[in-house]
Structure formats: C-alpha cells, structure tokens
Amino acid sequence: MLSRRSLLKTAVLAPVIGAFQPPVSTVKPLRLKPGDTVGLACPAAPAYSREQVQVTIESLAALGLKTKLAPHFYDRYGYLAGHDADRAADLNALFADPTVHMVMAMHGGWGCARLLPLLDYDLMRRNPKLLIGYSDITALLLSIYAKTGLATLHGPEGAATWNAYTVDWFRRVLMNGEAVTFQNPAEKSDLLAQTKDRIWTIQSGTARGQLVGGNLTVLCHLVGSPYLPDWRGKLLFIEDVGEDVYSMDRMLTHLKLAGILGQVAGVVFGKCTRCDAGSGGYGSLTLEDVLTEHIGPLNIPAYAGAMIGHIADKFTIPLGINAELDATKGTIRLLESAVL
Structure with a gap:
C-alpha cells in the first residue's frame, strides 16, 4: 500500500x-567548419539596428563563416520581429535549407514560445543542424530538443559580445568538437x-x-x-x-x-x-x-x-x-x- x-x-x-x-535519443548536429553558412533569424525581438547586424556578420566572417539572413529578418510587428507565422516559417526554412549549417538567433526578447505550435519538428528531425541562442531562445532550445532529440546550444546570439572568452568556448565546442x-x-x-x-x-x-x-x-x-x-x-x-x-x-x-x-x-x-x-x-x-x-x-x-x-x-x-x-x-x- x-x-x-x-x-x-x-x-x-x-x-x-x-x-x-518521453526520453528521446540525442541527435548530434554536424560541427561548424570554416566556409559554412550561419542562418540568422529573429524569432523574438526585431533587428532594430542594421549596424549591429553588420557587426555580427563581420564577427562571424572573422571566424571564417558566411551568413544568410532569413526572408523575414527585418520584419517588425510591435515588439516582435514580424508575425508568428512568418517567424516560424523562417526557422523552418533555415532548417530545410541545405546551404545553411547553423541557425542562430540575432536577439532574444520575447516571442519564441508563440512559435512552438507552428514549428515543423519532423522537418527538423530530418535535417538536424546547430541551433544556438539564449534568453528567450530557451523556448526553442528546450522544445526542439524535447520533440526531436536534437542537441541544441545555449550560447551567444548574433548580438552577443564576440570577445576572446566567448569565442574560445564557441570555437572549442562547435568547431573543434572538444569534450x-x-x-x-x-x-x-x-x-x-x-x-x-x-x-x-x-x-x-x-x-x-x-x-x-x-x-x-x-x-x-x-x-x-x-x-x-x-x-x-x-x-x-x-x-x-x-x-x-x-x-x-x-x-x-x-x-x-x-x-x-x-x-x-x-x-x-x-x-x-x-x-x-x-x-x-x-x-x-x-x-x-x-x-x-x-x-x-x-x-x-x-x-x-x-x-x-x-x-x-x-x-x-x-x-x-x-x-x-x-x-x-x-x-x-x-x-x-x-x-x-
């Protein structure tokens, strides 16, 4: 009793x-290599500053990486980076795009949780790739891991401070594949x-x-x-x-x-x-x-x-x-x- x-x-x-x-088997994405393309998206807050976006592009270029902006990257709907359907479509499109090797959020803010019912988890499971961000991006990191088993990454967003300390851990984990x-x-x-x-x-x-x-x-x-x-x-x-x-x-x-x-x-x-x-x-x-x-x-x-x-x-x-x-x-x- x-x-x-x-x-x-x-x-x-x-x-x-x-x-x-329920528990799922972890799916590891491919490591990032020089010459790979990072897909930048705004799943939460808008990209208010084009200068900041350019700094991000130049910072990633310094790591030998190319960038590709999502179709609705510069959209804005109040405090959100466009309508939910469009922001979700951007994420789905980046995962489906064979030329994109990592999906990176430009900003946090608020809005990722609104996208969760609109994401194509089967598509993401079939096309596993690196997904990185923090703050509000936590909603994406947790849900995609839970639904697909994909190992996601809590780390710098596009608008992060790309200093030596942050870059060192980013490079060692994602590019060198170090334990x-x-x-x-x-x-x-x-x-x-x-x-x-x-x-x-x-x-x-x-x-x-x-x-x-x-x-x-x-x-x-x-x-x-x-x-x-x-x-x-x-x-x-x-x-x-x-x-x-x-x-x-x-x-x-x-x-x-x-x-x-x-x-x-x-x-x-x-x-x-x-x-x-x-x-x-x-x-x-x-x-x-x-x-x-x-x-x-x-x-x-x-x-x-x-x-x-x-x-x-x-x-x-x-x-x-x-x-x-x-x-x-x-x-x-x-x-x-x-x-x-």
Whole structure:
C-alpha cells in the first residue's frame, strides 16, 4: 500500500509530468567548419539596428563563416520581429535549407514560445543542424530538443559580445568538437583573493547526466506544456536577468511544485544579472538565501556563479549532451563531443 507521502507526491507530480516529453535519443548536429553558412533569424525581438547586424556578420566572417539572413529578418510587428507565422516559417526554412549549417538567433526578447505550435519538428528531425541562442531562445532550445532529440546550444546570439572568452568556448565546442571542461576564470589581478566570477558550492559532490536548461523565466512559462523534456536524471542549468529576488524565489518554488527540482541529478545556477532585492526592500532575502533554501535540501550536487547568462563572457553549453558536474570544484565536464 502506498504511504501518505507517496500518494501526495504522485498527486502533485502527475498532472505536470504527464505533459513532459518521453526520453528521446540525442541527435548530434554536424560541427561548424570554416566556409559554412550561419542562418540568422529573429524569432523574438526585431533587428532594430542594421549596424549591429553588420557587426555580427563581420564577427562571424572573422571566424571564417558566411551568413544568410532569413526572408523575414527585418520584419517588425510591435515588439516582435514580424508575425508568428512568418517567424516560424523562417526557422523552418533555415532548417530545410541545405546551404545553411547553423541557425542562430540575432536577439532574444520575447516571442519564441508563440512559435512552438507552428514549428515543423519532423522537418527538423530530418535535417538536424546547430541551433544556438539564449534568453528567450530557451523556448526553442528546450522544445526542439524535447520533440526531436536534437542537441541544441545555449550560447551567444548574433548580438552577443564576440570577445576572446566567448569565442574560445564557441570555437572549442562547435568547431573543434572538444569534450571541454567548463570552469570559471580564476584571475585575481592584483588582489589577494578573487572577487570576480567566483563560484560558490550549494551542495558538494559530483553528478552525471544530460545537460538541460536555460533561462529560468522562459522555462517556468513552459511548465505544463508539451514542449519540455523529461527531467529525470538531468543536470539542470538556469540563469536570468532583471528579476527581483522575490521573483526568483517564486520561480524556483514553481519548479519545485511542478516536480522538476525533485527529478534532476544536479543543478548549476549561472548568473542572475541585475537581480536585486528590489521591492523586497530592507530585510529582503538575498539570492544566496533563496538558492540555498530551494536547492540545498535537494541533497544533490549544486553550485552557482557559472559563466552562463546575460553576460559578455559566456560558455557555450549543449543541451542533451552527457556531462559530469563537480559542485565542489565548480566545473561541468562534457563526457562526449556535442557535435559530429
């Protein structure tokens, strides 16, 4: 006979877990090579600045890559880069185009979730290729991985800062196909101790599993939909921007109530840029308090501060790829290449 605790757990988890996709075999895209073409699309916010687009084209050219703009790239419909049907058609067309080797979002913003019912997942499954972005692009990364098994990539968008740090991880993961170990820089400058980009261990230990995650706000807004993957045994990574601490508390509570935090094998929290106490005012919980309270009791390896998020220096993290998380050292070690 089931215990009262088991019955309660089943009652809470069943409605939401039923919306998750069953486990699928990971499909790796082909690595990026000099001379390959990057298809640029705007699935969320519009491309407001043609100069910024040109900077992106020149940055990719410096890596030996060509660019191709999606047909509706410069469309605009209010705060969206054109109508939903057109933005979805652009993504479908780039995946179908044999001359395009990687699909890259120019911007995040908002709007990707509106496209999910309009995407041709069968087409994408038949034409697997690199898909990269972050922030609102999380909706595409998670849904396409969940529906097709394609290993997508949480990394720089077209409008990112293409500096040496970001480019190095991008090149090593996508072009060299290295099974890298992601670790924060350890520069102290002329200080006696490191003050920038520190990691802190929430719960020590190591765990292995497939990496899955992205922007916390976007992820939470997909809970209950059929566009999230199976979370069992996964290594969850999350980040966010511009959220008050109470909002982070609310979203982590959401993941807990939805049964997601109870299924993962490890957690990596990246950066929460401009995430202050805000309206919490004097006496507010800190972000450290919130992470400790929600993640600590899970008793799984977890650390915070990784170079993942709305920051200039960022990792390129593959979804669906097996990795080992070391929460004591603050590292994520890929156990396989993310590309073929």
